[in-house]
Amino acid sequence: MTSQSYVRTEMVAAQKPPGVQTGIVLWMREKLFSSWLNAALTLVAVYAVYSILATVGPWFYRSVWTGSSLTECRATLAATYGEGVSGACFAVIRERWQQILFGFYPRELYWRPTLTLVLMLVALWPVLFSSAPRGVLWFSAAFPAVAFWLLWGGTVWLPVMILLGFAVGYLAYRLISPLNGLLGAIAAILAPIFWWLFLCGPAAELVQSVISIELRQLKSADFGGFLLSTVIGISGIVFSLPIGVLLALGRQSDLLIVRTVCVAFIEGFRGVPLITLLFVASLLLNYFLPPGTEFDVILRVIIMVTLFSAAYMAEVIRGGLAALPRGQYEAADALGLDYWKAQRLIIMPQALKITIPGIVGQFIGLFKDTTLVSFISLQDPLQLVSSIRANTQWNGVYWEPFLFVGFLFFIFCFSMSRYSMYLENKLKTDHR
C-alpha cells in the first residue's frame, strides 16, 4: 500500500487548472453536433438560413436606385438582368424618403426638424451619459420648449412664457412656504397652472407686440412621417417616466385618497386599449372642451399616449419597489432621511435600476405604438407608405418602403435596447 495521509502535514499551494481544450473543432462538437438530434437540427437550420438568403440576397443585390416610377424600375431591371428577374426597387425611397421622414412639413423648412434633432441629441447627452458636463442639463431642461418653438413656429415668447411658469411656481413656493409648508407646496402647484391657463398667452402676445421674434407658424396637419412618430414617441417617453414614478409611489402611499386616485388611474388607463384613448383624444375631447377652444390634436395624442404609458410604467416601477428589502427603507428612516429624500437617494435609484429592462421595454412599445395614430388620420410613416403606394407611379411597390420604415424603427428601438444594457452594466454595483 502506498502511504497516503488523511491529514495534511503541509498545506498545498494553489495549482493551475488542468488544460482546457479550445479551438473551432471542439466548439462545433459542443455547440452544434453534441448529439444526433442536435446534428440534425443544425443541418435543418443551416438549410433554412441558406434558402432565405438565396431568395432575399439576389433581390437586394439587383436593387435599382434610379427611376421615377415602378415601370421604369422594371425596365431597368429587365435591361440589366434579363426579362422576368425580380429585384428591389429602392428608387421609390430615393424619391420619397423626405416625405417618409417629414410628412407634409414644408420642404424649405426641413432645417427646423433637423436642427431640433441635433439639439435633442445635445440635450440627451448629459441625461444619458454621466461623463457629460453637468451644465448642459440646463439646456436639457429647456429643450422641450425650444423644440416646441422650432417645430411649430410662432412667436418665441410663448415657449419663454411657458418656461417662466416654473419660475412662477418657484417664486410662489419661496414666498408662501415660510408661512406654511403645505400651503407653499399647494401654491407652487396652483400658481403655475393659473399662469399657464390665463396669463401665459396674453403675456406672450404683449411682449411679441413690443419685441417681435417669430418663426413661420405651422399647423399640426403639416406634421407627418417619422417627425410625427418621434415627436409623439419622445414626448411620451420623457413625460411618462416621472408620472409613472409618482403613480407607483402614490399606489404605495399610506394616504387613502392618494392611493385610491392612483389605483383608479392606473387600472383605468391600463384597462382600455390605446386605440380607444386615441379616438377619445381626436373626437370625444372636443365635446368636453368649451366651444371654440383650439386644442392641438398632436398635443392631445401626446397627452393620451403619455398617460397610457405612465400607467404601465407605474406597475413596472412598483415591481422594482416591491423587490427592495424592507431594511433599505428602515436604514433610510433610521438615519433621519425624510420620505422624499429617502425615495430620491435610496429607494428610487435602486428600484429604477432593477426595472431598467421593463422600463425600456415599455419605451420601445410606446415608440412603436405611435403608428396607431394613423387610425385617427394622422400621417404616421405607415400611412404615408400607403399613400405612396396608392400613387399611380408607385402602385405595386410593396416591400421596399415598408423595409425602409421598419429599418428606421429598428434603429431607434435597437439603440434604446443597447443603451439599457450599457446602463445596466454601468450601474451594476451589487457584485452578486
Place this chain on the structure above:
Amino acid sequence: MVETAKRAKMEISDEVAIDITQMNKWYGTFHVLRDINMRVQRGERIVICGPSGSGKSTLIRCINRLEEHQQGKIMVDGTELTSDLKNIDKVRSEVGMVFQHFNLFPHLTILENLTLAPIWVRKTPKKEAEEVAMHFLGKVKIPEQAHKFPGQLSGGQQQRVAIARSLCMKPRIMLFDEPTSALDPEMIKEVLDTMIQLAEEGMTMICVTHEMGFAQAVANRVIFMDQGQIVEQNEPKEFFNNPKSERTKLFLSQILGH
C-alpha cells in the same frame, strides 16, 4: 475583556437619555410589548436578551419609531415620540441604529454610504462630511475600503461600516439590533471589538444580543425579556451568577449550557 480601570471611565451621568413609561404595543390583536417601563441614563450600556419572539427587537425599534407604540410614553433626549414627523426626524438623527442585516445601501460606495445622511440631513459640506467619514472608517479599522461597494466587503466589514455610518451622524444614543447574529463566528469578534471601543468612549448603548461575553465585559445592566415583558434586570455579575426568576434561569442554562 475590559480591565476594571477602563471600566471605571465609563461614567454614567444622572441625565436621563431614554424614558419609557407604561408602554404597550400590539401587532393586530397580538400584544407584543406589555407595560414596559425603562429608564436609561446617559452613558449606560444596556444589553437586552431573551428568547426569540420576546419583543426585544420590537422594543428598541420603538425607540426610534421604526415601530409605532399604541399606549404609554417614550421620551428620547427630552423629545416625546408621537406621530409628529418633526419629532420623529429629530429623534432619528440623534439616535444611531445598527441592524442585524447591516442594511448598507448597495448602490453607493462605502464613503457615500457614510456621508449621505450628514450631507442631506445635517447639511454638512461634502468635504467635511468626507473627512468625518474617513475618521470613523479609520476607527472601525477599514479606511482602505472607502471606495468599494458594500457587496465587495465581508459580513464583518459591512457591519463595521454600518456602525461607522451611524457614528457619522454624531448620535447621542446607539441602538444595536442583534448586530452579530448574521455573522460567521470568525467575524463576530471584530464587530464586538468595535462596540466595546465605543462603550469605552462613553456612548449610551442599548444592545439586543446573545453575546453574553459582551454583556459581561461592557454592560452595566442586563435586561431579560420574555413574552413582551421585562422579567428581570440586574448588573451583569448578579444577572449571570444569581438569576432570580425561573424563566431567566432556564434561558441562561440553555444559552450557556454548552
